[in-house]
Amino acid sequence: MPYGIGILKGMMVTMANFLRKPSTVQYPETRLKQHPRFRGEDFVWYEERCTGCASCAKYCPLGIIKIVTSGSGSQISEGEKYKLETFDIELARCMFCGLCVEACPYDALHLGSGFERARERKSDLVIPLEELRSSPKRPSTWFRPQLEKKNHNPFEGQTITWSDVARPAIQDPDYEDMGKRWVDDR
């Protein structure tokens, strides 16, 4: 085989790629397809479902969720809801690992689907309570298999109300489970 054949083969490969369509897209005009499980940064929060138990704040590795609740006089009773004073998520230090969403027992907190929330100042990167209330309800289906069963896709603008975002209430036990007498064998 003559000496320069390796280089020529390489040149043919680059020429073949030269004739193909480029694989990059012009970002703001055309966008790549995103998938429903994308861990976006604008959190979706359902006030009706949230009881202020702050297990998300406890479970966040960086401890960036700040929840202040107060005994709200009339509403407070065993097992009911606290009145939420502040619910701040400091996006500047958040790494979007989703452990808070995993820890929320009432499916109140969900990851969003956007990633273009840039601000000039770091203090603007804190999501206050009002913004959580008013932000559009397009949760990502990360760690929410029930949303995936409804094949909910936040990128097609489908919003979900607080009532049908949760896991089915009773895990109806199948026959094999019924057979077990003691709960903890289940």
Add this chain to the structure above:
Amino acid sequence: MTIALKASDVAKALRGFFTDGILRDNLDELWIDSNYLFDLCKLLKENNEFYLNYLVAITGVDYIDRFQLIYHLKSLQHNHSLVIKTELIGRDSPSISSVMNIWPAADLQEREIWDLMGIHFAGHPNLKRIMTWEGFEGHPLRRDHLGG
């Protein structure tokens, strides 16, 4: 599968050479007195029945009153592995002999343990800090190093 050598039969085999070096052996951990470590490791590497020529990892653990050093060894030829543990009582300037001239792989690992844990390895050619910058005082991975 990599067979984990039973500490008891390794101890039996080594008792021929060392009388008091081996402290105790439970399951697959072989506890050794820290000043016999060097010649015992040399023996483990050379004799062809064990031929542990691959030093997988050295780990330092700080148990408040004593430091523990765990050596994971492996033999690529026989595909078996062994865990050796030694203890250095007391917190001020623990020191042990370096195993660099048995396994050259120990070089960077010992420097890291010296830098983060503060265990001195006698006989290491250039025992300098590896992770933290030169002027850093204290050893971060110790239990009493509360950061800041």
Add this chain to the structure above:
Amino acid sequence: MNIRTEPITINLGPQHPSTHGVFRLRVTLDGEVIVDVEPIFGYLHRGTEKLAEERSYTQIVTLTDRMDYVSSMLNNQAYVIAVEKLAGLDVPDRGKFLRVIAGELQRIVSHLVATGFFLQDLGAFGTPLMYCFREREKILELFEMLCGARVTVSYMRPGGVFQDAPDDFWPSFRAILDSLPYFMDEIERLLEENEILLIRTKGIGILTPQSAIDNATSGPVLRASGIPWDLRKSNPYDVYGDLNFDIPIGTNGDSYDRFLVRILEIRESLRILEQCWTLIPSGPVRSKVPYFFRPPVGDCYASIESSKGELGFYLVSDGGISPYRCKVRSPSLINLTPLREMLLGWKIADLMVIFGSLDVNMGEVDR
């Protein structure tokens, strides 16, 4: 008359264009020839092991995928296997298969990045790198489908994987399995017999088998020196026991062999993924593990074959929700032990070639 030449010391500093991450090399040069080398680490030291002592077992998963930021699935897999061995958890079969699929995809991504940057150091101005990155994008899109993030995936949890793959994952996974072999043929045609690449890398930076074992190198660096040692074969974990695949072994342990071993390993990973595609059972993906679970007191060491070498976790549990000590055996750091011995005597242009062929990731070295 002899001309007195004195060697100059230059800093291939932390922000040098071709060091992989922040790695500083103080090199003493006599003209072009390297006389003395002193690597300086620590620029990316984030204290992962100290942080791990204050986090619960599940929270450490998010720490692990920031160690070797090019193969985060494999870091997760190593950590999770160590925790399961510590706590004695069993993992459902489908979870194991999903872990192997994610791990092998991540190995392909890591080898593509390694090959791309290896060519970039050689001066091929970005073309092979862009081709490798184009294929990497497709696999990262798979990861986004699987776990929502492309690089910091934290997909695996002690006891399996956190969620099953979505339905539209399998068709695009099949598409990649069909398209990647053609790309590999193309890359091999572009690079393998390229005369300039051969001159620049053949016989450069030779690591003898004996010193490869003495310096406890692992992964492609060890296999390129002729030692057939792969943890997936010698100490199979997850489902590697009942998959058949080969290990590429080099003969003369130079930079060219390390480069070629990685390319052939991508082909082997494709063979593994093909078998996983057919063998994966249905069923649950994760055994029941509470969030703040407490493994029994004790310690254990478990390691897997990550893309850089043997990545191991040594965990000591004192019964609490967070480990008493979590040590990481980082393959990149230990692969750097023979660096000085491999570099002496070569020219400065070879320094980049040898360092590039070692494929060291600074996130894993400094932890």
Add this chain to the structure above:
Amino acid sequence: MESNNIFNFLKDFFNFLPPSLSWLNYIISGFILTFAVANVLLITTALFTYMERRVLARFQSRLGPNRVGPFGILQPFADILKLITKEDIRPTAADRFIFFLAPIVLVVPVFLLLAVIPFGKNMYIVNLNIGALFIVAVTTIAALAIFLGGWGSGNRFALLGASRAVAMLISYEVPMILALVGVVMLSGSMSLVDIVEAQRLPFILLQPIGFFVFFLAATAEMNRPPFDLLEAESELVAGFHTEYSGTKFALLYLAEFAEAVVFAGIFATLFFRGWQNPFVPQDWFQFFPSIIWFFLKMIFFLFIFIWIRATLPRLRIDQVMSFAWKVLFPLSLINLILTALLVTIWPEPSTIELWLMVIINLAVGLLCLVLFTRFLEHNRIKPTQSVFLATKQGGQ
């Protein structure tokens, strides 16, 4: 031989001046001509930088610049504007005068080369009868300028880059000149205009080895891959122009790309029948006017430069030097002897004899290739044998 008609056209245009001022007529028309041609080169270099980035991007399956202006066509001007507005730093360790002089000494020779190149049917600035010698003389100044820049900026990396550059450029001058001699022998005169007219057949057919040697030597002369040791960013940060910034860096940047454009022009004139239609003899109908042919060939060569830059990695300094002396130099000698033989046998070759010469040349070229491969083959095992698959595991 009609003289240079653009210059005559301008001279007649200025005839209204009184005869006592006729010398002014010469100066003005001369100045306008050179000013126009110099600006043409500037614009072409700017467009070449744009073309390089777009074509290189397409090789790498990306889009390339398309933000500034329609399809990104104003990108080079945006670059120039940016570079000019950047602060022009001079390191304290730098030798003031040399640091300032280096960019100028690098740019001037590139524009000087334009004087000799015929763009179209008797469209040239001057018809020097020693054109080829002029080209060689001017390109050596670039080597000097690079060392001035490297030494003047007082930075270790720049010094290393500069000392490499001088060694490489000098050792690539020799094969380049010998390859030029082959062309000059065939065409009988050194002036580029005569070389173009003497090319009944494009010299690439008559001089395959000569073209190969000249092409590689010129690529090294222009510091383009695979010989771009100078700014080997992976090793020496940025080679000799590490310390330059602002307008000085813009000049260096311009010189590098202008040299590529000018050398593309030289290739077209020496080996591809300059401004004539390469596929058809002189007196037949040429499809395009002569200047269009010239620019088409230039763009063809520029495309090849970019194609090589997209594919090939860089050579090490000692490999570059050994390639020059062990490969290019003997090849150019063989080419020289062969051409001398052919020219003595057929001083006035008819068309059949011309084609005969082409066949002989190609045969010798293939022979050299086979000999060179056998010489290299015995000390290099086939690449794929070095890694094989093993199913078993275990260690030594």
